[in-house]
Amino acid sequence: MKKLLITGASGFLGWHLCQLAKQEWEIYGTYLSHPLEIPGIKMLKVNLTDFRELQRIFSDVKPTAVIHTAAHSQPNFCQTHPEESHAINVTASCNIAGLCADNSIPCAFTSTDLVFDGLNAPYRESDFVCPVNLYGEQKAIAEAGMLERYPMTAVCRMPLMFGAATPTAKSFIQPFIQTLKAEKELNLFVDEFRTPVSGKTAAKGLLLVLEKVNGIIHLGGKERISRYDFGKILVEVFQLPATKLKSCRQQDVEMAAARPADVSLNSSKAFALGYEPLSLRKELQELIIE
Ligand SMILES: NC(=O)c1ccc[n+]([C@@H]2O[C@H](COP(=O)([O-])OP(=O)(O)OC[C@H]3O[C@@H](n4cnc5c(N)ncnc54)[C@H](OP(=O)(O)O)[C@@H]3O)[C@@H](O)[C@H]2O)c1
CATH class of the missing domain: 3.90.25.10 (UDP-galactose 4-epimerase, domain 1)
Structure with a gap:
């Protein structure tokens, strides 16, 4: 069975992704401060900002593909903790793209609709980014840095997500x-x-584009x-x-x-690939x- 490494499996989206992906993949999920067990998933504690730990995970697991959802995902936290959030949102993301490039494996990254300034919605993939806060800025820098290191990366701009609370995260x-x-x-x-879309729909979108898309793709909802x-x-x-x-x-x-x-997203490119938010x-x- 193909091995999928999901970073941030203890987070809201990562958990929903694990539930769906385990039907077709052998899953290795990472957590840092929220240990948890997910039936059928091998959980690994890793600080992704430590490059040696990251390298070790890649060489131990030997993933066939990676979906990188781990992040400091709260804009207010990023604004008040710029260095700590940069380390995971930018540096670790670029390092993950580099390791995927070294191994020539599919890599999907969860960016955000907040890379836009909100003045010209709905936004297409080709529109210029212009974030109004540090979180959006970090994601925009990560997008560019990852694509520079590994142009095959699927940079998925996620919308606002909601859904059932998980054992360690909520929406x-x-x-x-x-x-x-x-x-x-x-x-x-x-x-x-x-x-917005549900975490479950977003997870379906990520799995759909993982091996199909290189470059930027919007995974917004229809409304x-x-x-x-x-x-x-x-x-x-x-x-x-x-x-x-x-x-x-x-x-x-x-x-x-x-x-x-x-920051409404125009996601018609993903809809044409079969992404179908309810x-x-x-x-x-x-x-x-x-
Ligand atoms: N939620 C939304 O509405 C939304 C919208 C647009 C984009 N996004 C993006 O989608 C992704 C998932 O969001 P989410 O809401 O599911 O995030 P979340 O619930 O805040 O989860 C974040 C995850 O990142 C992990 N993490 C943070 N720092 C880490 C580090 N240094 N090393 C290893 N793991 C670390 C956390 O692990 P521990 O908890 O175990 O420490 C957790 O598993 C993020 O990239 C976010 O930016 C989210």
């Missing part, structure tokens, strides 16, 4: 649901737009939606108390990292069934 919907269930006020932006309108669908599908869902604007909330207004309502309904 943004869990705190939303908790807040509303506790009848506390939940303020969501009416002026911030994304093209452009504001955070507030997403909240309204969530309330409906999960039958949550609606009175405490309130609208606000980006300028009402002060945060360490600046936020772009509309409607948001359907995706959320599936979470209830699961």
Whole structure:
């Protein structure tokens, strides 16, 4: 069986990816500070920012392909911890591309819609990047650095993702649901737009493009939606108390990292390859069934 190395298996997306990929691959998943067991997956503790540890993983596992999802993925954390986040988001990513190049194996990297400034959505793969925060900047530098070291890399720009909580990670919907269930006020932006998908759909997209795409590909959803309108669908599908869902604007909330207004992705290239995100309502309904 082919061996797939998934970095960040203890993270939200990495865990969902492991669940799906184990049907066809022998999976080696990495974690750092959140040890966990995933049935059928060999878990390895590795600090990816340590080049020797990274080299050792490659020579021990001898992967047939790599999907690199590990990152500091919170923009506010990256803004306040520039060096620590650069080490994993940029340096480790470029090193992983280099090792994949040395071994001539497929490499997929999870970048972000936040490489854009939010002023000219929907964005295509060929549009210029212009991040407004450090996290977006680090991902944009990693994209270029990885492609320079290994042009065969599939640079996958991921949209906002949501889904079932995993043993060691959650998505943004869990705190939303908790807040509303506790009848506390939940303020969501009416002026911030994304093209979200579930972690499961994103995982399907990554596996689809891993061996098919070289260069940049967008894996956004089919619906452009504001955070507030997403909240309204969530309330409906999960039958949550609606009175405490309130609208606000980006300028009402002060945060360490600046936020772009509309980073919706045009993902028609991936749709043509067979990437098929469901409607948001359907995706959320599936979470209830699961
Ligand atoms: N979530 C989203 O909506 C979203 C949107 C666009 C793009 N993305 C990108 O998609 C990817 C997955 O996001 P996510 O939300 O699943 O991330 P996440 O839940 O924050 O998980 C991050 C993962 O990276 C690992 N990690 C961090 N630093 C590490 C290091 N130095 N060495 C080894 N592992 C390290 C963590 O391991 P431990 O927890 O074990 O320490 C964890 O497994 C990221 O590249 C992110 O930038 C996410």
